[in-house]
Amino acid sequence: MPRGKAVSRSPATGYDDGMNVRLISLATILATALFAPAVTADPLLDVGKGDVGVQADNLEVDVATGTAVLTGKVVLSKGEMTVKCPRFDLKFDSTPHVRWAKGSGGVVADVRGVHGEAPEVELDMVKQILEMRGGVKLSRGQGWIQAEKATIELATAKVTATQVKGSIPVPKP
Numbered sequence: 001m002p003r004g005k006a007v008s009r010s011p012a013t014g015y016d017d018g019m020n021v022r023l024i025s026l027a028t029i030l031a032t033a034l035f036a037p038a039v040t041a042d043p044l045l046d047v048g049k050g051d052v053g054v055q056a057d058n059l060e061v062d063v064a065t066g067t068a069v070l071t072g073k074v075v076l077s078k079g080e081m082t083v084k085c086p087r088f089d090l091k092f093d094s095t096p097h098v099r100w101a102k103g104s105g106g107v108v109a110d111v112r113g114v115h116g117e118a119p120e121v122e123l124d125m126v127k128q129i130l131e132m133r134g135g136v137k138l139s140r141g142q143g144w145i146q147a148e149k150a151t152i153e154l155a156t157a158k159v160t161a162t163q164v165k166g167s168i169p170v171p172k173p
Helices: 017-035
Strands: 053-055 058-062 067-078 081-092 098-111 114-124 129-140 143-153 158-162 165-167
Antiparallel strands (some): 114 129, 143 158
């Protein structure tokens, strides 16, 4: 800067006005980059907008590995899905979004009018699929089935089952 030229300085920072403008610009760029919402496409399959609701008696989280264990009276819910059981193992990403969950110890699940019970459940939040295993009982209205394994697509409530027996009501003539 040439000698003898008057420089206006901010009393708050002590920097000249040109430096203040550059600092404000840098702060704006950083704030935009760090705090702007991530641009993502909506999933094709979704049981509801928003977060996965979690209730449990106990929680253990390992941030370094992206895992958590919930025990006691555990309830996971999202939109029209509620899953209850004594234990849930979760995997989450750095955001942190729940990506995967496995429930055990006797599971009760309700998804869009389909009620299910099984010894264990696996929930893939990315694919939006709930899979119950180990002797599954599903019911909807007056109909029911028992199966070794049942998969429920969360968006459509479409159910696929293996080794099935049950009862499906027929309208009276």
